[in-house]
Amino acid sequence: MIVGLDIGTTKVCAVIGERNEETGKLEITGVGVAPSTGLKKGVVVNIEATLKSISSAVEAAEMMSGREVKSCWAGIGGSHIDGVNSRGVVAVTGRNRETREIGKEDVDRVLEAARAVVIPMDRQILEVIPQNYIVDDQKGIKDPLDMIGVRLEAEVHIITCSVTGGQNLIKCVNRAGFKVNGLLLQSLAAGHAVLSEEEKDLGVALIDLGGGTTDVLVYLDGAPYSSITIPAGGAQVSSDISILKKIPFDYAEKIKTEVGCCWAPFLEENGDILIPGVGGRPPQPIPRMDILEVIQPRMEEIFKMVKEKLGKLPLNRPLGAGIVITGGGAELLGAAELASHIFRLPVRVGKPRLSGGLVEECRSPAFSTVVGLVLEGFDREGVTVSGPESHPREKSEPVVGKLIDWLKREFF
Ligand SMILES: Nc1ncnc2c1ncn2[C@@H]1O[C@H](COP(=O)(O)OP(=O)(O)OP(=O)(O)O)[C@@H](O)[C@H]1O
Ligand SMILES: [Mg+2]
Structure with missing residues (x-):
């Protein structure tokens, strides 16, 4: 069971998704919506009001699905989000030193190098999304794993959020009684659901x-x-x-x-x-x-x-x-x-493009983000949901978990 929680400026929406073991398709079994009054331009300005909206949205979704929600994938967005492109380069050490075959450690190292950009103290990296890899002079490579080369370069898109923005959002969800598995960029989630x-x-x-x-x-x-x-x-x-x-x-x-x-x-x-x-x-x-x-x-x-x-x-x-x-x-x-x-x-x-067991309400474009959060949640937990209309996406680096850990260490 995966729960998506979209905390928007006008509405808070919770969606419970489950994988149908027979068809392998995603089924939406619970949807809950509550008006949102605690946010301004996508940023939490009133913790109490936001946590109440979260509670009512999740309760409604629980009621519909008959399942109890313990944790969720929460969306983050609004005026404090920023994105920059960056690149990193490393020498391939390789699994096999003689053949210089690119291994997972090389990919991890190049992404680590690419994320080494200077960001202000009050901002935090939310996502590092690989765009392309360059192996020696070969450009436009989507997956460099197992290729042979000497030099590995990565082009990435880095999304940052304000530290307090992320922290307040997590606090609201935690105080409403739920664990946050990860904060995901709302528009990335919406892209997953509709593109x-x-x-x-x-x-x-x-x-x-x-x-x-x-x-x-x-x-x-x-x-x-x-x-x-x-x-x-x-x-x-x-x-x-x-x-x-x-x-x-x-x-x-x-x-x-x-x-x-x-x-x-x-x-x-x-x-x-x-x-x-x-x-x-x-x-x-x-x-x-x-x-x-x-x-x-x-x-x-x-x-x-x-x-x-x-x-x-x-x-x-x-x-x-x-x-x-x-x-x-x-x-x-x-x-x-x-x-x-x-x-x-x-x-x-763009409307959520899922076929199996989608509650009618979720077909509206207002639900793109929350359906996308459920899809991303499945992806990041390593559960494949099949079906003609689902869009598998290349996995990005699991930096979300790191952000959550860091926020917890620093503030809770
Ligand atoms: N049928 C409709 N026609 C016109 N506008 C609509 C309709 N349905 C919803 N809206 C508008 O869509 C907006 C809410 O969209 P949405 O639910 O995507 O926002 P949100 O996720 O709560 O906010 P944000 O993403 O800015 O934090 C409201 O301004 C609402 O008036
Ligand atoms: Mg929204």
Whole structure:
């Protein structure tokens, strides 16, 4: 049994996944969701509120599956996440000194060399993900094990988080009564759940439109290349509706999710919608187009901020697979069309792509991260879940466990 726990800005979500011994497929047996009030832009600002949300989400998932949760794989994301590319080089000592066959120790040493970058005291390495290996002059090698060479070089993507950010998250989960097996980057998990290997190879930007932040993970040649966070998300869209239409935030959120749209051609049958009256005033009808005129500029702004940041990346070729949008915001009617118009690239909505025993609720893009956490959890615990739609991924260095150990040693 693997439990994924996605602690987001608007919702906390727990999913229990089990491997069906007969089919070998992953089955989601429990899902629990609770509103989240203790985070700002993906960062814990209120421990008590966050732990309550965690408890209710896990309890609901336990109730559905009839299993008791003891530990989980928790997602981490938000404005304190940063990513850099680095490289390391070592001389091959090899299993067999004469043939210079690359062994696991050589791979471990080169990854250790690549992670030796200077990072500020208040930041901690969360993941070191190998992108490519170079053996002597041979570039673009995905798995150098058993190859023969003298010099081994690794190109890696290093993801860092603020030490306190990670520490507070672990504290919330522990205080809610659960052990953290590992902290995993939310967008990496979402990528695992929604992207195909072909998309990662061709180059793709995964945009997770969350409530508090918009997190982008760019893949090139099958591996993460860059991570970007924009400190704006769906909450800003609802807040704009609330301010401009003078209605409470909750009404604005409801209007956005139920009848909102950000692509004008979809509103050919432009009817009126009822805006609830506040303070005893009667409800007022307003054209749906009026709401679009509030939503679209903010969504455009978010996509343009992403485009600007993507434009600054030193990519050596275009993103062949375009853009995949996911997260709750990707459910907004017209979001993919607007994004395609802005990026001038093909855009699709990414939903968790699992076949076996998936609870209907989990098919929404808002569940990409949490389903991905379960998949990553299976991978990292060495359990293979098969099925046509699961995406095996190259294992990254088990630095997560090291981070947890370090945090525990230092702070608990
Ligand atoms: N049908 C819908 N139409 C439009 N927006 C939606 C819809 N469903 C959810 N959203 C929006 O998606 C956002 C929440 O997305 P999600 O659940 O992915 O966020 P989160 O993981 O809690 O936040 P974050 O990732 O920023 O920490 C909210 O702003 C919500 O209004
Ligand atoms: Mg999220």
